Amino acid sequence: MDELxxxxxxxxxxxxxxTGKFASSALMAAAIEASGTEIVTVALRRVDIENENxxxxxxxxxxxxxxxxxxSGARNAEEAVRLAKLAxxxxxxxxxxxxxxxxxxxxxxxxxxxxxAAEVLVKDGFVVLPYINADPILAKxxxxxxxxxxxxxxxxxxxxxxxxxxxxxxxxxxxxNVPVVVDAGLGLPSHATExxxxxxxxxxxxxxxxTAADPTEMARAFKLAVEAGRTxxxxxxxxxxxxxxxxxxxxxxxxxx
Amino acid sequence: MSTxxxxxxxNGKEREFPAGIPRTLAExxxxxxxxxxxxxxxxDGRIIERQNFAQTHLSAGQSIELVRFVxxx
Numbered sequence: 061m062d063e064l065x066x067x068x069x070x071x072x073x074x075x076x077x078x079t080g081k082f083a084s085s086a087l088m089a090a091a092i093e094a095s096g097t098e099i100v101t102v103a104l105r106r107v108d109i110e111n112e113n114x115x116x117x118x119x120x121x122x123x124x125x126x127x128x129x130x131x132s133g134a135r136n137a138e139e140a141v142r143l144a145k146l147a148x149x150x151x152x153x154x155x156x157x158x159x160x161x162x163x164x165x166x167x168x169x170x171x172x173x174x175x176x177a178a179e180v181l182v183k184d185g186f187v188v189l190p191y192i193n194a195d196p197i198l199a200k201x202x203x204x205x206x207x208x209x210x211x212x213x214x215x216x217x218x219x220x221x222x223x224x225x226x227x228x229x230x231x232x233x234x235x236x237n238v239p240v241v242v243d244a245g246l247g248l249p250s251h252a253t254e255x256x257x258x259x260x261x262x263x264x265x266x267x268x269x270x271t272a273a274d275p276t277e278m279a280r281a282f283k284l285a286v287e288a289g290r291t292x293x294x295x296x297x298x299x300x301x302x303x304x305x306x307x308x309x310x311x312x313x314x315x316x317x
Numbered sequence: 318m319s320t321x322x323x324x325x326x327x328n329g330k331e332r333e334f335p336a337g338i339p340r341t342l343a344e345x346x347x348x349x350x351x352x353x354x355x356x357x358x359x360x361d362g363r364i365i366e367r368q369n370f371a372q373t374h375l376s377a378g379q380s381i382e383l384v385r386f387v388x389x390x
Binding site: 078079080081082088101102103104105106107109116117118127129130132145146147149150217218244264266267270 | 327328329330349351355356357359364365366367382383384385386387388389390
């Protein structure tokens with residue numbers, strides 16, 4: 061596959077993996093390996109003082125995978141900026157998946173707060189990958205202030221609904237000058253393929269892999285699906301039509317009429 | 318002496334240290350049995366770099382946030 065470039069850093073894989081919801085750190089590590097990913101997202105949470113458990117980060121080989129901390133849990137720009145700074149202190153790197161989701165039912169990202177936080181974080185030197193609704197104007201506004209990507213959702217987080225926002229995603233992809241990472245709602249490898257076929261630069265998958273009966277094999281299926289979709293996109297797919305267009309020659313039948 | 322001289326607020330919960338609060342952030346983590354290599358700390362809203370944990374002195378009444386990475390999408 062051709063390389064993906066985000067903020068001047070090259071990646072061979074176009075599949076980003078979220079690390080939530082895995083039944084164990086070992087399963088997570090195996091799925092990450094099988095997915096071929098080079099970027100994995102993580103969240104920041106308070107340490108449970110009463111119930112000290114081991115850090116899941118130890119299961120991720122940081123020499124092989126770029127950690128992409130998210131700001132999940134942030135309900136406004138201020139909380140997102142605070143989480144971002146904590147994440148930077150923890151990782152020593154300045155890459156960040158910016159997400160501001162005040163609504164716990166649909167977990168849809170707040171466009172106003174996301175834009176406000178992105179402005180602050182870009183100025184502060186962060187490489188910002190914002191999670192957004194599939195809004196072409198917002199995508200442009202974020203690109204204009206210097207975000208490294210835009211990450212529009214296919215459908216609500218963890219919903220497995222696939223590309224419900226396809227028409228808007230196509231506009232975002234057409235207009236973007238930064239990589240477009242389709243994030244959230246991809247429930248099947250075919251959804252990932254579809255996103256890549258319409259020209260997404262990458263996809264981010266978590267729930268569909270982490271909650272599968274066999275996460276490792278599902279991770280491999282998504283890897284293949286992303287490669288298939290990307291390859292197809294680069295081959296110049298043709299438009300669909302209502303009328304049939306014969307694949308076999310229509311001349312030289314064994315009859316005279 | 319009021320009990321406030323022996324308390325810290327840790328992750329939103331007040332915690333009493335009858336024998337006196339730990340001298341430094343590193344000592345606090347050790348006492349709580351938390352591996353400091355995996356933790357990020359904020360004291361009264363100010364981020365403390367990990368390399369400074371041992372030099373960061375604590376005072377009674379401070380509010381300390383201890384966070385770490387967990388699985389997330």
